[in-house]
Amino acid sequence: MTLFRLECKTHIKTLLIWIIVVAALTVGLVSLFPAMKDMGLDQMKSLPKDMMKAFNLSDLGALTTIKGYFGYEYQYVMIATGIFAAMLGTNALAREEAEGTIGYLYAQPISRISIVGWKMAAHSILYTLYWLISMVVAFFTCVLFKESGASVSGLFKDFVQLSFTGWIMGLTFLAVGFLLSAILSSNKSATSLSLGLVFLTFIFGVVGKMNDDFETLIFFSPVDAALPSSVFKDGIEWKYIVTDLVVIVVSALLSLWIYRRKDLKV
Amino acid sequence: MPVIELNHISKRFGKFLAVNDVSFTVEQGEFFGFIGPNGAGKSTTMNMILNFIKRSGGEIKVLGKNVPEHDLEVKKRIGYVPSDVRFYPQLRVQDLIRYTLDFHHMKGDQAEIARYCDLFQIDVKKKFGNLSLGNKKKIALVCALVHHPELIIMDEPTNGLDPLMHARLFRILKEKQKQGVTIFLSSHNLKEVEDYCSKIAFIRSGKLIGIEDLAQMNKKVKIITLKGAHLPIEQMALIGATCIKKTDGEARFSYEKNLTQLFSTLSNLSETLDDVTVTNRDLEEQFMTMYEHQEGERL
Numbered sequence: 347m348t349l350f351r352l353e354c355k356t357h358i359k360t361l362l363i364w365i366i367v368v369a370a371l372t373v374g375l376v377s378l379f380p381a382m383k384d385m386g387l388d389q390m391k392s393l394p395k396d397m398m399k400a401f402n403l404s405d406l407g408a409l410t411t412i413k414g415y416f417g418y419e420y421q422y423v424m425i426a427t428g429i430f431a432a433m434l435g436t437n438a439l440a441r442e443e444a445e446g447t448i449g450y451l452y453a454q455p456i457s458r459i460s461i462v463g464w465k466m467a468a469h470s471i472l473y474t475l476y477w478l479i480s481m482v483v484a485f486f487t488c489v490l491f492k493e494s495g496a497s498v499s500g501l502f503k504d505f506v507q508l509s510f511t512g513w514i515m516g517l518t519f520l521a522v523g524f525l526l527s528a529i530l531s532s533n534k535s536a537t538s539l540s541l542g543l544v545f546l547t548f549i550f551g552v553v554g555k556m557n558d559d560f561e562t563l564i565f566f567s568p569v570d571a572a573l574p575s576s577v578f579k580d581g582i583e584w585k586y587i588v589t590d591l592v593v594i595v596v597s598a599l600l601s602l603w604i605y606r607r608k609d610l611k612v
Numbered sequence: 613m614p615v616i617e618l619n620h621i622s623k624r625f626g627k628f629l630a631v632n633d634v635s636f637t638v639e640q641g642e643f644f645g646f647i648g649p650n651g652a653g654k655s656t657t658m659n660m661i662l663n664f665i666k667r668s669g670g671e672i673k674v675l676g677k678n679v680p681e682h683d684l685e686v687k688k689r690i691g692y693v694p695s696d697v698r699f700y701p702q703l704r705v706q707d708l709i710r711y712t713l714d715f716h717h718m719k720g721d722q723a724e725i726a727r728y729c730d731l732f733q734i735d736v737k738k739k740f741g742n743l744s745l746g747n748k749k750k751i752a753l754v755c756a757l758v759h760h761p762e763l764i765i766m767d768e769p770t771n772g773l774d775p776l777m778h779a780r781l782f783r784i785l786k787e788k789q790k791q792g793v794t795i796f797l798s799s800h801n802l803k804e805v806e807d808y809c810s811k812i813a814f815i816r817s818g819k820l821i822g823i824e825d826l827a828q829m830n831k832k833v834k835i836i837t838l839k840g841a842h843l844p845i846e847q848m849a850l851i852g853a854t855c856i857k858k859t860d861g862e863a864r865f866s867y868e869k870n871l872t873q874l875f876s877t878l879s880n881l882s883e884t885l886d887d888v889t890v891t892n893r894d895l896e897e898q899f900m901t902m903y904e905h906q907e908g909e910r911l
Contacts, residue, residue: 348711348714349715351714352700355703356700356702446698447699447700449694449696450698450755452662452664453662453692453694454712455685455687455688455715455716456684456687457683457684609666610659
């Protein structure tokens with residue numbers, strides 16, 4: 347529990363910064379909706395269909411509703427959220443080794459498994475807090491700027507589903523980041539690895555959607571499984587959620603196994 | 613009762629053998645020195661004792677328990693001062709002390725903590741990252757003491773400490789030793805090892821090259837320095853003095869035999885010499901002899 351408190355205290359500032367930036371971004375993007383829905387989208391109709399599909403714009407008509415507009419705009423926040431979660435994970439263990447603070451921790455009566463376990467718990471809670479607050483802000487902003495006639499209860503139901511899929515998506519990146527962190531002995535490459543992890547898996551999703559032969563790639567794209575436009579349209583796709591859960595469990599177990607055997611960098 | 617028992621331990625990093633078949637025992641209440649040149653394997657040995665790194669071979673027992681099997685039990689009873697103190701820079705000193713106690717599930721003796729802070733002139737409100745090297749070392753010392761450990765392991769604890777703090781630290785360590793606490797000290801400062809340790813282990817290139825009881829070791833060995841144009845190397849060899857160093861106009865000998873014979877010989881030779889000095893061998897001399905001899909053998 348001591349390590350849990352220490353972790354939360356260490357990362358609270360970063361968490362607040364991310365919450366404030368994402369909240370401001372959400373409010374800023376959604377507040378443009380009333381003006382955007384009245385703009386003609388005819389120029390966009392000339393774009394190739396596959397490209398529209400890749401950018402989740404297949405249904406242009408949906409952009410005139412708050413759900414459609416939010417679903418499109420918020421996918422970029424989802425990517426940023428994935429990067430935040432992956433960075434939390436990749437820095438969790440490797441940063442302590444790079445900065446040498448792990449020496450203090452190892453000298454305390456706490457097992458390697460507890461170090462990984464409490465860090466995972468703390469970072470999962472931090473991510474959960476970030477995501478919950480982001481979702482609450484997004485929901486109320488959408489209610490504030492929605493078109494007349496849009497149902498608040500329908501919006502609420504969709505947001506509950508998005509909160510769940512986005513939460514699982516973040517935890518997946520967090521768990522894979524944690525696994526990388528257990529392998530690495532320095533966090534120098536943590537940011538680039540996090541960016542690479544999120545963008546690479548996002549591209550998997552784009553390719554999977556554009557070409558039916560590569561549809562399986564969507565299973566390797568946590569962002570795609572949690573995209574607001576898909577969740578609002580088709581609800582929760584359990585096959586992707588189950589894949590994410592398997593990745594989370596396997597990554598967590600591998601992190602524990604690797605870290606137990608690891609030598610402190612001396 | 614042995615507090616640290618190393619049985620043929622070794623550590624390999626790839627092809628490099630950092631520690632090679634090291635065995636020694638540290639008894640309860642001992643002030644044990646561990647010395648060796650840079651890269652000799654001191655820190656690697658300590659890191660294995662502390663289970664920071666896994667050993668490649670051998671057995672380690674600390675406080676009667678096998679490590680790493682009983683790592684947690686052992687860590688509750690150990691205080692550790694690293695040579696390079698890198699604690700959480702964003703935390704205040706008081707938080708670091710609090711967290712250390714929390715990790716040990718202890719409330720801590722506030723009067724004792726206040727005494728340490730007063731003795732080491734520590735400002736507990738300051739952030740760790742803003743402290744100087746010496747002050748960081750003091751925090752590590754306090755954190756290693758607050759949970760009343762039975763064994764204190766220190767890696768270069770006086771690096772960065774001023775002479776006053778240095779003296780205060782060893783006063784506290786002597787107090788702890790009187791209470792039965794075992795102290796394991798790795799240091800490059802041979803003077804402090806000689807002044808405070810009762811037993812010393814010498815390590816070089818990963819191998820243990822000797823363990824000496826300081827109380828017995830140096831008093832019986834004399835170091836004789838002779839200066840003059842004609843140095844009596846052969847006459848000294850006849851009485852059993854070993855020449856350990858010879859330069860133009862100066863020769864140093866170590867001697868362990870009868871003193872009457874030594875002084876009688878030196879008296880006979882005095883007319884041909886410019887200067888004669890006879891001293892007890894100190895640790896530095898012992899260290900240099902041991903390591904230069906090994907270096908010579910290696911070359």
